[in-house]
Amino acid sequence: MRVVILADTHGFLDPRIARDAAGADLVVHAGDVGPGMAEATAALADECLIVTGNNDPADSVWPAEIVRDLPGGRLAVMHGHQWPAKNRHRRLAARFPDARAIVLGHSHRRVMATDSRPWLLNPGAAGKTRAYGGPGFIELIATDDDWQMTPYVFERLARRK
Template sequence: MRIMLLADTHGVLDPRVADLARGADVLVHAGDVGAGIADELAGLCDDVLIVTGNNDPDDAPWPESARRALPGGELVVIHGHQWPARSRHDRLRRAFPEARAIVCGHSHRRVLDTDTAPWLLNPGAAGRSRAYGGPGGIELFVDGDDWQPVPRVFEPQPRRR
């Protein structure tokens, strides 16, 4: 099973990230989606899971957090703005101790913290806004108990003048 993890598009999905996400078994977006992106994601994958971020409208149709049972464990998705950066990972682990992995966004910084359970996975920004190191995401390959997160990062696009 191939799960594409994205976050922080803020209304712009890099086309290279979209191409990578196309045809995933599940496409997960960890908030700060922006206008038009949910429809674009729905065209890439039949199973899209989105949570709301602090920059999404209050009336956004997505939940604040979501859980998905997968072979080998549970995936929890939350934007992460609910906790300060310094203690975010510890607090997420305390809030969701039963999860195999927690996907969060908000910082725009890609993180693969797999040394401690549950894992913390931040796909970084999939658009133009503060895409540190370039836009991208994380492909999570799930085969029973074997989970393999693989970061995918593209060169930043030149700024338009």
């Protein structure tokens, strides 16, 4: 199963991410979606899961967290703004101890912490806003026997003059 993990679009999905993510089995968006992005990300895959972030409307239709069984393990998704950075990863791991991996956003900083379980995965920002190191996403290939991840990171788009 090909899973595209992204976060923090804030109303803009980098077109290179849209191009490379197209045709996924599942897109997971870890919040701070912004206008028009639910439709844009849903068009990339057979299925799309979205959680709400701290910059999404309070009356958002998206849940605060999602747990989804994939081939080979369980994936938990939460934006991550609920806790300060100092203990965010520890608190997420305690909240989802049965997950193979936890996806989060919020910091706009790419993290692929796979030394212990559950893994913590933050794809960084997929839009223009604070895309530290450039906009990107994580591709997860989930099989019953193995999970393989590949980060995709792009140069920042040139600003229009």
